[in-house]
Amino acid sequence: MPAMLNELVVMNDVVKILQPLTRDERRRVIDWLADYLDVYEDDFDFSNATFVEVTDDQSDEDMFEEDSSEGQYEVEEAAPETFEALFERVSPKTAIQKIVTSAYWLENNEGKDSWTSFQANKLLKSLDVKISSVSGTLAIESKKELPLIVVLEKSGDSMQSRKTFRLSDAGFNYVESRLA
Numbered sequence: 001m002p003a004m005l006n007e008l009v010v011m012n013d014v015v016k017i018l019q020p021l022t023r024d025e026r027r028r029v030i031d032w033l034a035d036y037l038d039v040y041e042d043d044f045d046f047s048n049a050t051f052v053e054v055t056d057d058q059s060d061e062d063m064f065e066e067d068s069s070e071g072q073y074e075v076e077e078a079a080p081e082t083f084e085a086l087f088e089r090v091s092p093k094t095a096i097q098k099i100v101t102s103a104y105w106l107e108n109n110e111g112k113d114s115w116t117s118f119q120a121n122k123l124l125k126s127l128d129v130k131i132s133s134v135s136g137t138l139a140i141e142s143k144k145e146l147p148l149i150v151v152l153e154k155s156g157d158s159m160q161s162r163k164t165f166r167l168s169d170a171g172f173n174y175v176e177s178r179l180a
Contacts, residue, residue, distance in 0.1 A: 028132040035094040035137065083109070083123055090178040095137045097174070098129055100148045103167050104175040114152050114164040138165060146170050 018026045083105045092098045102123040106115045117134040124131060131137060141147050148171035153164045167175075 031095065031132060032136075035096060084127055086179075087127055087129075090175055092178075095131045095134075096141050096148055098124055098131060099134060099137060100167065100171045100174055103149065103165065103171065107167055114166050116162065116164055120165075135163075138163070148174055 018029060021029065083102070086105055086109075087098075087101055090097075090101045090104075092101045099117075099120050102120040103115055105123060106112045106119055112119075117138055121131065121134040124134075138149060138151075141149055142151050147168055149165045150168045151163050152166055154162070
């Protein structure tokens, strides 16, 4: 069976499964599946750009400097001064990428050694970024082979127990690579 036909059969099955749900419930299921299956790709390839700090006294024309040796341009970027600026520069697509971006802010700009799902979600909500289940997303991520976060402490044995987290090296590297 051709690949496209397989996809159409699966799409038809998914529509039947989602039919009894409300519009919001369907959106949450689709968002969760997209994040869980990691279907989003990064939009930008900055591998040929060099980022340098911009000072307030530079004009817009100074934002790009030609590198005469290769005919390439250097993109000059100021360090993010607000969580909103950081979030825009990282441009996370999936729920876990958004949570990791907020965790990076908490750890690097607010000096926190650890954080809770509530703290990460509060930062995201300040930008009107809504994630249906931050705790659920973190629970799924913690079970992956190379998680972007690490569970530091759990205050009980139940799924609802309070947990504290920190970024793993992979999570830190994800954000840093997007800022580089």
